[in-house]
Amino acid sequence: MRSHSIAIAGGTGRIGRHIVEGLLEIKQQYSFELIVLSRSNSSDISFAGTSAPVIRVDYQDVSSIQKVLNEHQVDTVISTVSATTASDAPDAFITSQETLLRAASSVPSVRRFAPSEFSVNSEQVPGVELYQLKLPIIRLLRQIKQERPEFEYSLFNCGVFMNYLGYGNTKPDGHRAHGHMPHFPYVYDLSKRSADIPGDGEKQLIYTRAEDVGKFVAAATQLEAWEEYYEMAGDVLSMNEILHLCEDACGTKFDVKYNSREEIHARLGPPEKTMENFFVQFLLAIMDGDCDLNRPLNLNKAVDVKPMTVEQYLKRWWV
Missing domain, CATH: 3.90.25.10 (UDP-galactose 4-epimerase, domain 1)
Structure with missing residues (x-):
């Protein structure tokens, strides 16, 4: 089933912002709801003649995220939170993702989740320490999938x-x-x-150009079913x-x-x-x-x- 209410975590900047803009570009065509989750207060994000509200959440507080996801009956959560600067603490990054996923998995309306990948597959690069921090999220996703077969997740990789x-x-x-x-x-x-x-x-x-990653992921939200891996490339x-x-x-x-x-x-x-x-x-x-x-560029063919x-x-x- 296509996504009808989407939340982008960390969507105010970097690749998250591109995904938000990709979704806003097709929002009127597919008629879905879109919200952006952020650690800080921010004005609405506008693009292509439409906009999405930015809602402040505490990534260390499950109930803070649950409340927002419930209020908006979110069915799809896409995480773009990351540790990308010298001042970011890797432990805080992984904790934020775990809290987001635990909150999402406890909200009945949520049936899709995409963790913060958007590079190479973290499972393929054992020597990249920052990416190894993402592995507990992938393991938790697989555990949730076993418990809830209708739950979908995908790892989006773009090089x-x-x-x-x-x-x-x-x-x-x-x-x-x-x-x-x-x-x-x-x-x-x-x-x-x-x-x-x-x-x-x-x-x-x-x-892959970041703008095109946004377009790819936006289009993927409107697929009837998600595969575990989506590979894309320019x-x-x-x-x-x-x-x-x-x-x-x-x-x-x-x-x-x-x-x-x-x-x-x-x-x-x-x-x-x-x-x-x-x-x-x-x-x-x-x-x-x-x-x-290691896998075919299936998202290039799917959308x-x-x-x-x-x-x-x-x-x-x-x-």
């Missing part, structure tokens, strides 16, 4: 956000290249015409193929560093350097093949979304 390739562009509206995502380069720094590649560059990466390319596209867009060869596993591993810092270590661990996961595409390719993105912001 790397294409928006990082827009860092440093000089277009008049260049800030839009990032969408609502952070502004920094990852592996490829087109502003410096350089690339910092793990291994020999032959490992493939899944790249492109699946080797790191060398992406490099060549970047060089073509900039009209020059890049200063390229191919790194051994030992060189990447040497970048790891002390345990308290959570985010710095996360990016290094992700590079190691790429080298180890943990980020390889009518035409995502932007890497080449199209680069031409938009660098040519």
Whole structure:
């Protein structure tokens, strides 16, 4: 059954905001209710001629979340809460997700839940510590599914956000290249015409524009049934193929560093350097093949979304 009342947790910024905007874009077509859950007070989110209210909840208080979900008869909860900055405490992140899921599973109207994945599958990257924090949520989802067979959950995976390739562009509206995502380069720094590649560059990466992730997930809420995994992509390319596209867009060869596993591993810092270590661990996961595409891009086939390719993105912001 399609989703009729949807709550996006953490939907005021970053990928959550893109999912909210994706839903607002199709809201009138499918006629569903949409609310955004947030730790802080915020004004309504408006997009594509419609809007969604932002409701403050306490992610450490089950009853606070239950009350809102009950009042709005929410049937679908999508979590985008995460630990994404150096000041975020990983323990607080996992506690927030667990509280959200326990609240949702106790509300009779809730029948769908999507945890905060929206990258590579957390189960595939044992060396990425921040993603290992998500595993208890997945185990709890499977437990709930056993107890309530009608309950649906899905892990939405999209690889790397294409928006990082827009860092440093000089277009008049260049800030839009990032969408609502952070502004920094990852592996490829087109502003410096350089690339910092793990291994020999032959490992493939899944790249998806954040705006398209929002469209994909929004469309998925209107599917009659959810699969356990939904894989989506704007492109699946080797790191060398992406490099060549970047060089073509900039009209020059890049200063390229191919790194051994030992060189990447040497970048790891002390345990308290959570985010710095996360990016290094992700590079190691790429080298180890943990980020390889292991399932077909089923969400690309299931919904009518035409995502932007890497080449199209680069031409938009660098040519």
